[in-house]
Amino acid sequence: MTTTSPPSFSTRPDVAQIGAIAWVRKHLFSGWFNSLVTVVLGSLLIRSIVGFIGWATTTAQWKVIPENLPLYFVGQFPPDQYWRIWALLWMISALSGLTWGNLSQNVPHLFSRTVLIWVGILAVIFVLAPTPLPYRLLLLATLGLVLGGAWAGRYLSQSLPSFGLGLAIAWGLSFFIMLWLMAGGFGLKPVSTTAWGGLLLTLFMSVVSIVLCFPLGVALALGRQSTLPVVRLLSTVYIEVVRGVPLIALLFIGAVMLPFFLPGNVRLDLVLRAIFGLTLFSAAYLAENVRGGLQSIPRGQAEASSALGLNTPLTLGLIVLPQALKVAIPSIVGQFISLVQDTTLVSIIGLSDLMRISRAVLANPLYIGRYAEVYLFIGVIFWVLCYAMSWGSRQLEARLKTTN
Amino acid sequence: MTQIQTDASRNGQVGSEPMIIAENVEKWYDNNFHVLRGVSLTVQKGEVVVVMGPSGSGKSTFIRTFNALESYQKGRILIDGIHLSTDLKNIDTIRREVGMVFQQFNLFPHLTVQQNVMLAPIWVRRWTKARAEEKALQLLERVGILEQAKKFPGQLSGGQQQRVAIARALAMEPRIMLFDEPTSALDPEMVREVLDVMRTLASSGMTMVCVTHEVGFAREVADRVVLMADGLLIEEATPEEFFNNPKEERSQKFLSQIL
Numbered sequence: 001m002t003t004t005s006p007p008s009f010s011t012r013p014d015v016a017q018i019g020a021i022a023w024v025r026k027h028l029f030s031g032w033f034n035s036l037v038t039v040v041l042g043s044l045l046i047r048s049i050v051g052f053i054g055w056a057t058t059t060a061q062w063k064v065i066p067e068n069l070p071l072y073f074v075g076q077f078p079p080d081q082y083w084r085i086w087a088l089l090w091m092i093s094a095l096s097g098l099t100w101g102n103l104s105q106n107v108p109h110l111f112s113r114t115v116l117i118w119v120g121i122l123a124v125i126f127v128l129a130p131t132p133l134p135y136r137l138l139l140l141a142t143l144g145l146v147l148g149g150a151w152a153g154r155y156l157s158q159s160l161p162s163f164g165l166g167l168a169i170a171w172g173l174s175f176f177i178m179l180w181l182m183a184g185g186f187g188l189k190p191v192s193t194t195a196w197g198g199l200l201l202t203l204f205m206s207v208v209s210i211v212l213c214f215p216l217g218v219a220l221a222l223g224r225q226s227t228l229p230v231v232r233l234l235s236t237v238y239i240e241v242v243r244g245v246p247l248i249a250l251l252f253i254g255a256v257m258l259p260f261f262l263p264g265n266v267r268l269d270l271v272l273r274a275i276f277g278l279t280l281f282s283a284a285y286l287a288e289n290v291r292g293g294l295q296s297i298p299r300g301q302a303e304a305s306s307a308l309g310l311n312t313p314l315t316l317g318l319i320v321l322p323q324a325l326k327v328a329i330p331s332i333v334g335q336f337i338s339l340v341q342d343t344t345l346v347s348i349i350g351l352s353d354l355m356r357i358s359r360a361v362l363a364n365p366l367y368i369g370r371y372a373e374v375y376l377f378i379g380v381i382f383w384v385l386c387y388a389m390s391w392g393s394r395q396l397e398a399r400l401k402t403t404n
Numbered sequence: 405m406t407q408i409q410t411d412a413s414r415n416g417q418v419g420s421e422p423m424i425i426a427e428n429v430e431k432w433y434d435n436n437f438h439v440l441r442g443v444s445l446t447v448q449k450g451e452v453v454v455v456m457g458p459s460g461s462g463k464s465t466f467i468r469t470f471n472a473l474e475s476y477q478k479g480r481i482l483i484d485g486i487h488l489s490t491d492l493k494n495i496d497t498i499r500r501e502v503g504m505v506f507q508q509f510n511l512f513p514h515l516t517v518q519q520n521v522m523l524a525p526i527w528v529r530r531w532t533k534a535r536a537e538e539k540a541l542q543l544l545e546r547v548g549i550l551e552q553a554k555k556f557p558g559q560l561s562g563g564q565q566q567r568v569a570i571a572r573a574l575a576m577e578p579r580i581m582l583f584d585e586p587t588s589a590l591d592p593e594m595v596r597e598v599l600d601v602m603r604t605l606a607s608s609g610m611t612m613v614c615v616t617h618e619v620g621f622a623r624e625v626a627d628r629v630v631l632m633a634d635g636l637l638i639e640e641a642t643p644e645e646f647f648n649n650p651k652e653e654r655s656q657k658f659l660s661q662i663l
Contacts, residue, residue, distance in 0.1 A: 304510035304569075307471055308524035308576060309499040318523065323514050402513055403558030 075197015097149020
């Protein structure tokens, strides 16, 4: 054997192997075809971005947004009663903060760097928001409530064992306080539901429909899996019929036909009828998502539970459903996101949700032709709502993870 | 170490009080497959019976009829004197007295180890949380998993999971324990830790029926070995007789395949 000098090893990696240039070379310019695709798509992308920025800074007339902000957010809600909406927002913010703190009680740092960055961005947006100064201060106060709530929630969860239960009860009560603040009565000036509008109405319908369709969907999913033939048949027929009908049709049924089925002296509010349609519609889809979750749970789970002496309701409630719902979180939240977006359809039956308000604004001669600005604005609002839900679902999944 | 509570201590003190009586049990699956074709077996209090047999012989199905995880169409089963019929009340009573350990462990993955063990005593026996916790920690110590009590099953090895499953079944203070191939899904190096727990349990006087292929365990611990094939009970003998001197041709063939 000939002796050769050992190859010299550098402790520094070769520049060509790592770093930004290598990444670009490996992922964007590996071969002539990929390079071509990169160049074509890249130039298209850059042109669109430049075009958009150009439009947004020169042609676009953004005054259509700030001049109508109350309309977008609360519709025709009487301005002298706006404080009720703020009270509602604060109640929800405080509860959300407390819940966040409760869920984070075992996390080392409540306010991680990512959270602080987001809080900073929100604070800047609120400070620069194109509204009168008092409103900006109120918005900042809302943010403060969330953060303070989170801190307090974490502290209270660690010192009070029944804090979680109290929080759940508070959320339940908050629904009735919300109804009271929005509709009035009991000492508050009544506000007709026809005055509800904009984001307020969109959120109200979304939240109520989500809360109602969840138990209904779970019940339908269990019904479809039931060993009782009648229950199974009814659930299956319901699910398949509703899934075969467009939401628009269901909304019209709720708005136009429901009054015929009810006794003459009962007049259901239009908002209630819309919620009725949205709930029935989503429940059918939700049922199928939950069924998927149920079917993913191995038979052995229910067997082990039965073998321990747990009866069927206990087995379902303690063993099967918690696991099935956890598996189904992504698709359930996906269904909720669709539901939020589907609320825009209620404008067709005459409710002033965010979509209809936008069209009303556009009908104003002052703002003729400002479609792009308005639709972009409500698009961003919907995106924020839906992205927040999707982010929340990922957090929940991470929190519920039980394997390494 | 605490003792598993039992009234009789073992070794030659197998009582003449039958805990399980199965008479001519027959079962058809939904597709009309005749899986049990008239099987009879009596298990005395404190006895350890090992059921062996080739796959598809119906041995798992047979022991799963003892706690009504499988129904049967003909014959009769008495567990501790209670007739196991379609009467739901009897089924509930029997399931409280019969613990079961599965091949796939079937721990509840969304609950911690300790919660797995505490669940049934709290919800079925209506124990206080404190009492169930004390019992759970006691049992987890017995099976050597105490330091993992706050972990989730998914964070444990197979052998550890199966030991938790045994603790979970024992938490209900059953009078009979059924083992359905408890070591078949385990890596070889984990088989022993599970068999050790079962051995201790047997020596404490627990009535046990085990479906297993562990010949060593059967030789050492079983009072009787039973061979099943094609839905029939072929041979019933002491381990010594069964392994050294099997009478039936079917048994000889089976033993020649596994030994």
